Structures are given as structure tokens and as C-alpha cells.
Amino acid sequence: MTQPDTPPTFDCADPDARVAGLEAAARAVRAGQLVVLPTDTVYGLGCDAFSATAVRALLAAKHRGPDMPVPVLVGSWSTIDGLVLGVPAPARALIEAFWPGGLSIVLPHAPSLSWDLGSTKGTVMLRMPLHPVALELLRDVGPMAVSSANISGRMPATTAAEAVDQLGSSVSVYLDGGPSGEPVASTIVDLTGTAPRILREGEVTAAQVAEVLGREVPVA
Secondary structure, three states: OOOOOOOOEEEOOOHHHHHHHHHHHHHHHHOOOOEEEOOOOOOEEEEEOOOHHHHHHHHHHHOOOOOOOOOEEOOOHHHHHHOEOOOOHHHHHHHHHHOOOOEEEEEEEOOOOOOOOOOOOOEEEEEOOOOHHHHHHHHHHOOEEEEEOOOOOOOOOOOHHHHHHHHHHHOOEEEEOOOOOOOOOOEEEEOOOOOOEEEEOOOOOHHHHHHHHOOOOOEO
């Protein structure tokens, strides 16, 4: 753990520290606080997706406005059924092919949900990360609003130490899962219109998306 005057960092390579860290992170999320967690892309800055106050704190920590909505990470395929207006066949096919992994899906969110993720225009971007620490936390606390762990305009953190350097005491708990590797962004597929389109090509290629959907998908 770090020095007492800084937020605690838990080394998730140590089994006891991992258990303690996940418990501390879950308490923090439920209390509306921010946590840093490893993902399969870069480190994420996360909070309870249903706490508007926590999401505002997340944006403030990043020095970012609501014009760039915060994505939501989930811990299982089935979680999204309660978050969106409906799961169309193309979304189900992409989920089965690429989750957990580097594919984000944009869908109309369920109108009954009381959340404020920024200027989403009635949509939500969802992903299931391929990282055991992230998945364990998500399965404990439920959907989390998660953005890259960095101040807007600076490089996303690829280690817990880099996240601490940028975000400091604005975060209550840091989970250290080791270096994240190459910071490859997720591919974003927009399924809110009449036809799928790729908003950002990242880890999953446009050709892979097209193969699953059985059609060419334009890159915006």
C-alpha cells in the first residue's frame, strides 16, 4: 500500500491485497466515490453508473465537461438487458463474438433509468472488459461509469502509478493490476440508427465486425 497520506493502492498480484482492494473499491463505489481499476485497454477511472453526483465528480477529476459522455462497463452479457431499450440481433451477435473484449456498443438506453452520464442524447456506450479484476468488481457492484484514468488532454494511465500521479486524492481506491500493455482503444459500433456503423476502429477490426454481422459496416 502507498503512504498513509495518499489514497490506498492495492497490489492485485498479491491474493490478500486483491481481496482487500476489491472490498475497499466496492465500498467506495457504493459510497459514491471514485476508484481506479485495471482494464484490458488502459486503466479506468470509475464510479457507480447510477450516481449522477459520482459521475460529475469523475468528470471534474478528469477536468472534462459532460459533452463527452462516460461509457459504462458491465460484468456479464446479461447485464445490458436492463440497461437498454432493446438488444437487437446485431448487438447480440457482436456481444457473443467479442465480449469480454475490445468492442464497445452504442444503443438507446432504457428510458426508465435514472442516470446522467453526460450529453448522451438518449444513448449509452457499453463494454465488458477482458480483465479479471475489473470483472470481479463489476459483478459485485453492478454497472460502472468508467473513463480512462487521466486528466483530459494527457496520456491515459497504463499503470496504477501513472493514475496516482495524474488523479491523486480525487480517487478513493487504486487497484494495481500491473502494466496494461499496449494502450489499444476499443472499437465502437453504433447500433442506434437504421444500419450499424463504426465510430472508432480499434482492437476489433472493421473486417471482423463485418464478418460477424454478415455485411459491410462503414467507418464514420
